[in-house]
Amino acid sequence: MENKGHPRIKKSTETLNVAVEEELFKKSARFLKRRHQDISLVPATDAEIEITKDNGHLSFKFQDASNDQLLTSRFELTDSQSNIYSSLRLLAEIKHFKQSLSKNLNTSNIPRYEKKTYLKAQKKFEQVIKKSRHTKEKMSPLLDITADDQEIDQLFDESHSIETVLFHILRLTGFTTYQTCQLIVHEKGKAEADSIHLDESNSITHSQLSAKKFNTLYRLIKKSKNKHFNQTQILDKDLHIVGPFLAKEIETREHDLLFIISRNGFLTPSVEEQSYFFSIIPSLKQVFRFILTKSRLTQREQLLAQSFNFYPFPILLTVGGNIIFKNRHVQDEHLELIDSQVGNIDFNEFSLGADKKLFVFPPSEADLISDFNHHQRISLLGELLNTLKHELSNPLFGLRLTAEMLGSETEDEEVQDSLNDIAQNARRCQSIIDNFSNLYVVQEDLKKVDLHFLIREIMTLTKSETRGISLKYHGPEAKTSFIKTHTTWLTQILFNLIVNASQAIKSTNDELGKYEISVSVEASDDCVSIKVQDNGPGVPTELKNEILRPYFTTKTQGTGLGLSICTNLAQRLNGRLEYHNNNPSPGVTFSIHLPKSQ
Amino acid sequence: MSKILLVEDELLIQKSLKKLLEKRGATVDVESSGREAIQRLKTQSYDRIICDLMLQDISGFDVIEESKSKLQASEIAVKFVIITAYCSEQVLDKAKKYGCQVLSKPFDDMNKTLDIFLSHA
Helix, strand or coil, rough: CCCCCCCCCCCCCCCCCCCCCCCCCHHHHHHHHHHCCCCCCCCCCCCCEEEECCCCCEEEEEEEECCEEEEEEEEEEECCCCHCCCCEEEEEEEEHHHHHHHHHHCCCCCCCCHHHHHHHHHHHHHEEEEEECCCCCCCCCCCCCCCCHHHHHHHHHHCCHHHHHHHHHHHCCHHCCEEEEEEEEEHHHCCCEEEEEEECCEEEEEEEEHHHHHCCCCCCHHCCCCCEECCCCCCCCCCCCCCEEEEEEEEECCCEEEEEEEEECCCCCHHHHHHHHHHHHHHHHHHHHHHHHHHHHHHHHHHHHHHHHHHCCCEEEEEEEEEEEECCCCHHHHHHHHHCCCCCCCEEEECCCEEEEECCCCHHHHHHHHHHHHHHHHHHHHHHHHHHHHHHHHHHHHHHHHHHHHHHHHCCCCHHHHHHHHHHHHHHHHHHHHHHHHHHHCCCCEEEEEEEHHHHHHHHHCCCCCCCCEEECCCCCCCCCEEEEEEEHHHHHHHHHHHHHHHHCCCCCCCCHHHHEEEEEEEEEEEEEEEEECCCCCHHHHCCCCCCCCCCCCCCCCCCCHHHHHHHHHHHHHCCEEEEEEECCCCCCEEEEEEECC | EEEEEECCCCHHHHHHHHHHHHCCCCCEEECCCHHHHHHHHHCCCEEEEEEEEEECEEHHHHHHHHHCCCCCCHHHHHHHEEEEEECCCHHHHHHHCCCCCEECCCCHHHHHHHHHHHHCC
């Protein structure tokens, strides 16, 4: 082979088009390079592209040595340039996949998507060949005015977003007299399409149009052969274009695109301009596809990163041994474990394709125990209260009975008064015990409870925790406010919020007397909002997004579960928990919004 | 004059109930344990047996079960009143089986309760 690293081009008897052919190959090579930046563009030694020219036809032949398959394509020299162009590009693409397929055959581990892409490219290739045979699309002779390669390369190199591509397009030599362009992007399957419009004053306008509208435009533009329009054909407020314009539909795997360019004048596009427009479309398609895919990937990455961050345990992703992403729970010790390669029982390793690996650390024992402990504490508390109720009820009743009996026997008023006090207080003790144990019942169904009563009881429960801080309750005007809910859960939420507030206040180490926690209830027809407001230090802005997350805590002894459990319980009650820092006054307000009936 | 057996292990309740009942003219014998109550029931007969459910040794229902040899079912239904601080569905169901009344401690209205205790056939 006299020209290694390049397809062998058999020169035909007519010398005419060698340069053309090489030019074409170079172009397709560049495309491939853009698409698969990691591969070098050396044609495979076991597969060759043969380009011959005879009787005014240009033929490409591609022999795949791995399976003796012969792919050929034949064009008339007057065929649309883009057809030949894309045919060759696809050929190169097929070759690339053949190459990687034959390379991977030994590992018997060909990724499915690669196989699919290969088959798709092959199919497309066949379609292009078919099309070029049947259509008499004679747009421009081969190698008419085309975009300068350097310009196109620049377009690739300097375009980092759709907006910058549009800027660059208007700077292309063929479009110097053009002033505005517009790209409408419709991600397949979405209900709306995005329009990006660059106007003559170099400002970008983003807007949206419905998929239905987009499809109408797309069909209209697709139907046109010369892609040259004026506004009597398409008069649409969604197109921000004045005067005649050039438009082309572009289809990629994930998007349908409409590219529109206009000089914003009344001069119709010249034949040269049309030809130029057609010549750059394949390049533009690549650029757009590249950017759109990239932004989709970035979006997906962000989404992944977000979900990783919400994962409550350490998780990290490596590519080729480098850490691409790790969430905030990953500590040095975890990295050491991965490095040491021995502690495989400490984490799970998932291989995601070639050299990507996902390391997931299961919850540590401490994490599980704190969760478990919480539930255990709650059920233990319930049991304890029930035992207390039974063990204390009897003696208390006896106390009351005795006092009442003695009171009725004696004539001495002072003694009677004292005995009355004893009986009264025994009654009070009894009612406190009853109410406590009512708060922690094992209850499957929702129960109708009086909110005033419930809140007062919870406030009694938190009395020792809030000692020194003024604890107030502002109910609505109605004397009772019934709500159908799960008493234990609601109690737990309110209990937690009040205790949290008092702990935050105590953390200031100030005189407690000036602080206040107030509970208030606002009821509408179908919704009840319970607010727990304090004038303590409030939530620092930088922790705004953190405090509801599980395992987040600012307390040295905290589990970080309190507020996350509250959020969870509120959701289980078909309600929601919200909070905001009070403004301008200090402190924070937590609100639980609950439906009145379920 | 009513002759009442009061089986209650909480001494404060036992003493004051006894006094309250005696004030109303009843003759009251007291027992703190279920087994002793069963023994006493074998030799003596009462117009009313007020029996706590959760005794130290056995349950009030055990006392009823043991006195079946001496008393007829209809007598059991009339004579026994179960008093309990733990008045659950199961307790009510079981009491229904014997046909006897259940009163939940603490008694809110003492006079009414005493009326019930003394209102035997």
